[in-house]
Amino acid sequence: MRIGLRPPDTATRSSSPTTCHEWAASWATYDGPGHVEYANLRFPTGTHPMPRALVLERPRDVARVHPRDLDVWMRCGQRLTHLERVFPEARLKTHVRRVTQLAEADYDRLVRAVTWLRGNPTSGMLLRQLPIEGVDTKWLVKHTALVLALLGDQDTEQYPGELPLSRKRALHQRLGLRVVPELVQVSVLDPDLRVQFAGMKHFAATVEDLNRWPRTPDTVLILENKETAFALTQDHHRTVVLHGHGFHVDQYARISWVRSAERIVYWGDIDAPGLQFVSDLRSLGIGVRTILTSIETLERYRHLAVDGAMPQRTGTPPNLAPLETELYEHLAAHASANGIGLLLEQERIPWQEAYPVLKRALDDVVGAPATEVTD
Numbered sequence: 001m002r003i004g005l006r007p008p009d010t011a012t013r014s015s016s017p018t019t020c021h022e023w024a025a026s027w028a029t030y031d032g033p034g035h036v037e038y039a040n041l042r043f044p045t046g047t048h049p050m051p052r053a054l055v056l057e058r059p060r061d062v063a064r065v066h067p068r069d070l071d072v073w074m075r076c077g078q079r080l081t082h083l084e085r086v087f088p089e090a091r092l093k094t095h096v097r098r099v100t101q102l103a104e105a106d107y108d109r110l111v112r113a114v115t116w117l118r119g120n121p122t123s124g125m126l127l128r129q130l131p132i133e134g135v136d137t138k139w140l141v142k143h144t145a146l147v148l149a150l151l152g153d154q155d156t157e158q159y160p161g162e163l164p165l166s167r168k169r170a171l172h173q174r175l176g177l178r179v180v181p182e183l184v185q186v187s188v189l190d191p192d193l194r195v196q197f198a199g200m201k202h203f204a205a206t207v208e209d210l211n212r213w214p215r216t217p218d219t220v221l222i223l224e225n226k227e228t229a230f231a232l233t234q235d236h237h238r239t240v241v242l243h244g245h246g247f248h249v250d251q252y253a254r255i256s257w258v259r260s261a262e263r264i265v266y267w268g269d270i271d272a273p274g275l276q277f278v279s280d281l282r283s284l285g286i287g288v289r290t291i292l293t294s295i296e297t298l299e300r301y302r303h304l305a306v307d308g309a310m311p312q313r314t315g316t317p318p319n320l321a322p323l324e325t326e327l328y329e330h331l332a333a334h335a336s337a338n339g340i341g342l343l344l345e346q347e348r349i350p351w352q353e354a355y356p357v358l359k360r361a362l363d364d365v366v367g368a369p370a371t372e373v374t375d
Contacts, residue, residue, distance in 0.1 A: 001055070001056040001057075001061075001062055002037075002053045002054070002055055002056075003053060003054040003055075003056070004052070004053050005027070005036075005051045005052060005053055005054060007039065007041060007050040007051060007052050008020040008023070008041075008050065010042075013041060013042070013043050013044075014043075014044055017043050017044065017045065020043070020050065021048070023051075024048075024049070024050050024051055027051040030054075032064065032065065033056060033060075033061035033062075033064035033065060034054055034055050034056040034057060034061045035054075035055055036051050036053075036054055036055075037051070037052050037053045037054070037055050038050060038051055038052060039052040059073070060073060072100060075100055076096065076099070076100040079099050079100065079102075079107065080092065080096065080099065082111075083099065083111075083150065086111065086115070087114060087118070087150045087151075087152075089151070089152035090149060090150045090151075090152060091149050091152060091153070092149055092150075094149075095145065095146055095149050098145070098146060099146065102146075105134065106139075106143065109132065109133075109134045109135055109139065109143075110143060110146055110147065110150070112132050112135075113130070113132050113135050113147060114147055114150040114151060116130065116131065116132055117147070117151065117175055117176070118151060120176065121175075121176045122176040123176050123177065124176065124177070124178050125177055125178060126177065126178050126179075126180060127140060127172070127177055130177075140171075144171060147175075148174070153174075169182075169250075181206040181207075181208070182206070182207075182251060183204035183205060183206060184204065184205060184206070184207060184210060184242055184251055184252075184255070185202075185204050185226060185229070185242065185243050185244040186202070186203055186204065186205060186210070186240060186241070186242060187201060187202050187229045187230070187232065187240070187241035187243065188200070188201055188202075188240050188241075189201075189232060189234075189235050189236040189239040189240065189241060190217065190235060190236065190237055190238050190239055190240070191235055192215075192238075193215060193217060193238065193240065196213060196214065196215060202229075202230070207251055207254045207255055210255050210257075211254075211255060211256045211257075213257060216256075216257035216260070216261075217238045217239055217240040217257060217261060218237075218238040218239070218261060218262045218263070219236065219237075219238060219239040219240070219261060219262065219263045219264075219265070219362055220239075220240055220241075220242060220257075220258050220261045220263075220264045220265070221239060221240070221241045221242070221264075221265045221266075221267070221358075221362060222241075222242050222243070222252060222264065222265070222266045222267075222268075222281075222288065223241060223242070223243040223244075223266075223267055223268070223346075224243070224267070224268035224269055224274065224277075224346060225243070225244070225268075225269070225345070225346050225347050226243045226244030227347055228243070228267070228346055228347060229241045229243035229244065231351060231355075234359075236359075236362050236363070239362055242255075242258070249277060249280040249281055249284060250284070252281065252286065253281070253284035253285065253286055258286060259285060259286065263289065263362075263364070264286060264287060264288045264289065265288070265289050265290075265291060265358075265361045265362060266278060266281070266288045266289070266290050266291075266293075267290065267291050267292055267293075267346055267354075267358060268290075268293075268346060269308075269343060269344060269345045269346050270292075270293060270297065270298050270305075270327065270331075270342075270343070270344040270346075271308040271309060271331065271341055271342065271343040271344070272308075272309060272310065272311040272312065272328065272331045272332060272335065272341055273309050273311075273312055274293075275293070275317060275320060275324055275327065275328045275331070276311075276312060276313060276317050278290055278293070278317075278319070278320065278324065279317030279318060279319040279320055280317075280319075282319035283318075283319050289361065290321070290324060291357055291358060291361045292346070292349065292354060292357055293323070293324055293327060294323045294324075294326070294327055295323075295326055295327050295330050297344075297349075298327065298330070298342075298344055301344055301348065301349055302344075304344060304345075304348040304349070305342055305343060305344040305348075306343050306344075306345075307340045307341065307342070307343065308340070308341035308342050308343025309341045309343070310335050310340065310341045311331070311332050311335055311341070316328055316329060316332070
């Protein structure tokens with residue numbers, strides 16, 4: 001690297017030769033990195049050498065120009081050398097800056113965590129049980145990319161992973177860890193079914209516990225919004241509501257009586273991620289029927305819509321009914337044109353207008369169309 005020192009021009013050499021020589025003398029005592037390159041320049045009194053450029057021949061010389069930069073350079077080199085020696089399978093090319101910027105305590109935790117995980121690839125422990133001080137869920141989420149890179153994963157973007165595993169479960173599975181059971185929120189709308197649970201209407205349970213039910217529902221309603229579930233105060237024969245579980249599609253698919261139910265109804269927000277959720281459910285063999293999921297519904301309540309999430313994947317989800325496909329492509333076109341998604345939350349649709357549609361779907365005969373639209 002050559003850094004020009006801007007030696008005095010002809011006019012300055014003629015008008016202020018003393019100043020020029022004082023400037024040159026200051027560089028004569030330079031003892032920093034690299035070396036000063038000189039050029040012979042003509043003065044009124046003759047030809048004299050003047051500093052022309054500072055030449056830095058190695059990256060370390062560049063870093064030595066400033067003490068703070070040298071500290072960063074040394075830390076980077078020491079850490080990368082150490083990690084490549086301890087973890088020869090590591091893929092650090094895209095993580096050099098993050099490795100360098102880690103606080104010393106986090107760097108130490110990173111090394112200890114990956115050393116332990118590599119030596120215990122199928123421990124089956126909870127993250128809480130790992131014998132590594134300071135490593136908890138928040139730490140792992142923040143440092144996931146570095147942990148996976150040190151373990152040799154080339155494409156760390158695949159974790160947390162693809163469906164059908166939830167994001168958290170996919171990461172824990174990769175690390176050989178066990179996940180704290182995720183509870184499914186349940187509302188039992190049939191009084192005869194509630195007898196199994198001491199009369200409780202609302203509760204949360206693991207998939208394993210739900211699969212132990214001796215009597216199961218004929219109708220399952222999946223809701224994105226839990227407040228909508230609690231708004232269902234009327235009983236419905238042999239009907240159970242699952243709600244407030246985000247987009248953990250695989251959780252619902254693992255419940256045996258969801259798979260065997262006579263009818264499965266889904267009502268969620270109108271947005272691209274919601275329709276992707278519907279497609280994913282069907283890809284797992286859940287024959288879900290949607291309600292209030294059409295362009296007609298969106299346009300009727302368009303004044304209540306807000307900015308929402310962009311489509312999370314390329315292309316139209318493959319398992320949508322015609323009206324759902326039309327809606328998804330409309331939402332995708334809006335996102336492409338405006339740089340932001342569109343969202344009509346289910347709770348913004350007036351209850352007195354939504355509930356009759358929902359009730360009709362719950363009470364309707366089996367084999368109805370995949371999508372029901374408000375009249």
